Amino acid sequence: MAKILDVKGRRVWDSRGRATVEAEVVVGRGTTALARGRAIAPAGASTGSGEAKSIDVAAAVQNVNGPIRGALRAMSVANQAALDARLLELDGTADKHRLGANAMVAVSLACAHADAAAQKIPLWKKFARDRRVALPLPQIQIFGGGAHARGRVDLQDYMVVCIGAGSFSEALEWTAEIYAAAGARLAKRGLLAGVADEGGYWPAFRTNEEGLAELVGAIADARLEPGVDVGIALDIAATQLYRDGRYHLALDKRSLSARELHAVLGGWVERYPIVSIEDPFAEHDAPALQAFTREFGERLQIVGDDFFVTSAERVRKANGACNSVLLKPNQVGTLTETEACWDAARAAGYRAIVSARSGETEDVSIVHLAVGWGVGQLKVGSFARSERMAKWNEGLRIEEALGAKALPFPAGKLFK
Ligand code: 2PG
Ligand code: MG
Numbered sequence: 001m002a003k004i005l006d007v008k009g010r011r012v013w014d015s016r017g018r019a020t021v022e023a024e025v026v027v028g029r030g031t032t033a034l035a036r037g038r039a040i041a042p043a044g045a046s047t048g049s050g051e052a053k054s055i056d057v058a059a060a061v062q063n064v065n066g067p068i069r070g071a072l073r074a075m076s077v078a079n080q081a082a083l084d085a086r087l088l089e090l091d092g093t094a095d096k097h098r099l100g101a102n103a104m105v106a107v108s109l110a111c112a113h114a115d116a117a118a119q120k121i122p123l124w125k126k127f128a129r130d131r132r133v134a135l136p137l138p139q140i141q142i143f144g145g146g147a148h149a150r151g152r153v154d155l156q157d158y159m160v161v162c163i164g165a166g167s168f169s170e171a172l173e174w175t176a177e178i179y180a181a182a183g184a185r186l187a188k189r190g191l192l193a194g195v196a197d198e199g200g201y202w203p204a205f206r207t208n209e210e211g212l213a214e215l216v217g218a219i220a221d222a223r224l225e226p227g228v229d230v231g232i233a234l235d236i237a238a239t240q241l242y243r244d245g246r247y248h249l250a251l252d253k254r255s256l257s258a259r260e261l262h263a264v265l266g267g268w269v270e271r272y273p274i275v276s277i278e279d280p281f282a283e284h285d286a287p288a289l290q291a292f293t294r295e296f297g298e299r300l301q302i303v304g305d306d307f308f309v310t311s312a313e314r315v316r317k318a319n320g321a322c323n324s325v326l327l328k329p330n331q332v333g334t335l336t337e338t339e340a341c342w343d344a345a346r347a348a349g350y351r352a353i354v355s356a357r358s359g360e361t362e363d364v365s366i367v368h369l370a371v372g373w374g375v376g377q378l379k380v381g382s383f384a385r386s387e388r389m390a391k392w393n394e395g396l397r398i399e400e401a402l403g404a405k406a407l408p409f410p411a412g413k414l415f416k
């Protein structure tokens with residue numbers, strides 16, 4: 001059994017040019033190094049108030065090089081639960097502000113990488129153990145708004161889900177066509193103004209609904225059938241829109257009660273092929289989420305992001321709010337807690353989606369989590385910029401490695 005010989009932290013830079021934490025874990029037998037693993041903490045912009053707290057990067061790096069290194073050295077790298085428990089004990093706070101969620105998630109993931117490397121297996125296989133696995137169905141952003149495009153439109157993510165695709169690679173091929181078509185449509189109307197934080201087009205729309213119409217147009221331009229081949233997924237990120245008891249759609253010059261927003265979203269669901277809506281109401285607005293799920297839960301995937309913040313306990317207490325959970329390891333701090341949230345979701349009959357953050361890097365760990373845990377869906381932003389493409393491309397490599405051993409691609413099963 002390989003033991004941890006060394007843990008090192010360093011400051012690196014993310015896709016927004018902001019500092020973040022990288023951790024590197026060296027494992028071996030005796031004093032002989034056998035393998036190493038590396039991981040980088042991502043960072044959100046539209047963060048839920050219940051998220052584990054990331055701290056100043058210099059302090060987080062010091063924590064990795066000091067107390068975390070001291071605590072984990074000589075531990076077996078194969079026992080992720082024990083490693084994560086040690087991190088939690090060392091931190092000792094409810095919101096992880098002592099060690100920093102950024103330090104903890106980088107170390108937790110780097111340990112998993114090091115263990116897989118020591119066993120000479122790919123990371124997804126470590127998580128899958130002997131289970132057969134499938135590639136996840138991607139949610140891919142075409143237009144980015146909200147906190148990722150300075151509020152140019154109010155909705156944060158306009159995404160496509162290739163519900164008719166027969167494979168992960170086909171879903172990416174279709175998305176490439178749609179992304180190109182959406183860009184061409186904007187260019188033609190003189191509305192192409194660059195890309196938002198996750199690589200989706202920065203939308204110069206006049207209304208929020210125009211984004212939905214443009215997305216349907218782009219799907220059709222790509223010679224795909226909206227609602228049959230490709231569905232729409234939205235992240236409203238509604239916590240960002242909530243002030244003084246109302247939801248503010250600045251672009252539409254409207255300020256709505258929860259009931260009015262419910263009706264607006266319901267109208268969109270009637271008029272557009274929407275299959276999934278994330279955070280349709282603010283993180284504290286459980287009654288609105290419950291009412292929305294009661295009315296639309298049979299026909300829609302309703303995803304809690306800020307609402308659940310990858311907390312197993314919050315999922316257990318959902319009481320009919322949402323029917324799906326976004327899983328973001330850095331929202332909670334460790335791999336073990338992320339997996340516990342996935343377990344809680346399954347136990348509640350909820351689906352889950354492994355998700356990247358708006359601030360990302362070349363780190364592709366989350367693709368391996370989605371495959372290995374059998375989560376079924378993956379959200380990593382758009383179809384541009386290498387911090388996003390690195391993850392889609394990693395999925396292609398895993399698809400190739402699995403070949404005929406893979407379980408069927410879950411697209412049809414999830415949304416038909
Ligand atoms: C989200 C994520 C990714 P952020 O809200 O789901 O789109 O954004 O990382 O800024 O929280
Ligand atoms: Mg979200």
